[in-house]
Amino acid sequence: MTDPAHDAETLRERALTTLTTARARTTLLTSCVEDPDLTAQHSPLMSPLVWDLAHIGNQEEQWLLRAVAGREAMRPEIDGLYDAFEHPRAERPSLPLLPPAEARHYASEVRGRVLDLLESTAFHGTRLTEAGFAFGMIAQHEQQHDETMLITHQLRKGPQALHAPDPEPAPLLTGPSEVLVPGGPFTMGTSTEPWALDNERPAHVREVPPFHIDTTPVTNAAYQAFIEDGGYDDDRWWTPEGWAHIRQHSIHAPLFWRRDGRQWLRRRFGVTEVVPPDEPVLHVCWYEADAYARWAGRRLPTEAEWEKAARHDPAGDRSMRYPWGDAEPAPEHANLGQRHLRPAPAGSYPEGESPLGVRQLIGDVWEWTASDFLPYPGFQAFPYKEYSEVFFGPEHKVLRGGSFAVDAVACRGTFRNWDYPIRRQIFSGFRTARSAGEA
Structure with missing residues (x-):
């Protein structure tokens, strides 16, 4: 007892x-x-x-x-x-x-x-x-x-005020670029996590068809290919709202990026540096993430797809707290807690991958999903409506997984973040998906 x-x-x-x-x-x-x-x-x-x-x-x-x-x-x-x-x-x-x-x-x-x-x-x-x-x-x-x-x-403009060591270089990822997540039901959300917030509750069963999801978040190098192919100048890849937004605000690259001859530079916490090709792309809005996915012949994963990829254990037919299991996050699992001031290279943290082999689902960059921020069946606001309930609706898109700026206490496999689709100052990136059977 x-x-x-x-x-x-x-x-x-x-x-x-x-x-x-x-x-x-x-x-x-x-x-x-x-x-x-x-x-x-x-x-x-x-x-x-x-x-x-x-x-x-x-x-x-x-x-x-x-x-x-x-x-x-x-x-x-x-x-x-x-x-x-x-x-x-x-x-x-x-x-x-x-x-x-x-x-x-x-x-x-x-x-x-x-x-x-x-x-x-x-x-x-x-x-x-x-x-x-x-x-x-x-x-x-x-x-x-x-x-x-x-x-x-x-x-903030001005000299660097914060300092932290860089993440360790990641070994070359030699596995597949995408993972098949089997179709079927899984338990989404939680009714047992003691410090889970109201929008994570209650646990409920979701049926998810089979789909493929990127093994890692989309990298700067991959996103640069979208830019160089004229992605920001071709309305085929953008929703009408997204196209209007980037034209109105003259957006041609992720926030904090600028071209210098043949290379791209970025400003990061007061330091200007060459954009590292192997890091997950950062500071893109939902419209940019969605446009890249369309250009790549793919799409953003739904929130349910993302959570199934992050929590489902096929061997035990259960939903875990984190991709690696139920243990609290440790430094070998994920890039969290402002331990570094940048994402780790794509393919990092093999000990944090899911049973299906998906990496970096927790930490590094918040990942945009295709889903609007909506309540789960049986949702009850607690302890106040202004935490979640007033934000429900199509105006906000869901982000999942946390970033290098998120502490472990505020990041779980069930944790839900949300923001307007135009937001770019947040530490946001994405990965793409496709339905099984699609080329």
């Missing part, structure tokens, strides 16, 4: 570790530049870094200190300033935001009280406290904002 006290201590340790890891990353992202860079808006698509910092503290206070512990608000007058739905990003610099020192102090004071709370919390009794869900939700929330802040650092 499982010892409840042991379970509680295990949950407490996991919550402490994930909260501490997130805060260390937040500190790095907000301490590597001077205060003017924290208060500036580096793109109208993004908040000032100092807004993210105080928002992280405010959400932590609201959900852990108020909702879980029932305590009075520490700074009720700032709730509206850091309500993501009350103020669009473009207008946040004009708000009376907490200055950097005060934002740091507030977030630190909240965290100190949360750690005290963690010592005495019983992980049962309510849906928020069951299995430490609220602590896991807040750790994921902070890591998601850390990824957002990393995007802001990429958009």
Whole structure:
């Protein structure tokens, strides 16, 4: 029989570790530049870094200190300033935001009280406290904002402020370029993952016809072939909306790319470098991914296809937590957690491949899918509608798998991300698919 006290201590340790890891990353992202860079808006698509910092503290206070512990608000007058739905990003610099020192102090004071709370919390009794869900939700929330802040650092002009080692070179991939995923039912989503968010639930059976999917994400070299073949100048490959968008905004290559004679250069976190041919292509919108797939005689995988490729174990006829099994991600499995500041070369992480041989399904780049962001059958919003429910519909496309900027706590085989099909500042790439029987 499982010892409840042991379970509680295990949950407490996991919550402490994930909260501490997130805060260390937040500190790095907000301490590597001077205060003017924290208060500036580096793109109208993004908040000032100092807004993210105080928002992280405010959400932590609201959900852990108020909702879980029932305590009075520490700074009720700032709730509206850091309500993501009350103020669009473009207008946040004009708000009376907490200055950097005060934002740091507030977030630190909240965290100190949360750690005290963690010592005495019983992980049962309510849906928020069951299995430490609220602590896991807040750790994921902070890591998601850390990824957002990393995007802001990429958009920021100026010298390099962040440093990390490059991934190891990958051995030449000698296997097939695509993998056949057998048709049939599989279990999509989860009803058992304790820290899964509402849009990942509930588990349900999906019937998926057989299909082929790329062994690795599409590389820069492959995408350059699309460019050189006039892909951005041929409306055959684009949806009407996509064609109108790239013409209106004069888009001819992935974001941050520029041609220099016969080669392509890119800007990456303040450094200009030659585009590495073997890395997964990065900073493309859904329209670009869809157009490339059409040009290549293929298509984007549906969300269900992607998840089946990532989680289905034919030998055990079950859905796993990750492509490699149920174990938590380790460095040999995937490129996660800002350990590197770029995708690893295509074909990396053989220990992280799926039972069918598909690689890099977790980490490196978010992968666009063909699917709109919609609720699963039996979906119930929890703990608030604004996390997922208000975004459901054809306006948003689903991305899967995470990127090098995603922490393991916010990335699972069931984890769903979504964005507008025009978004390119995110760490997005893709892989292609085709139905079985198609040439």
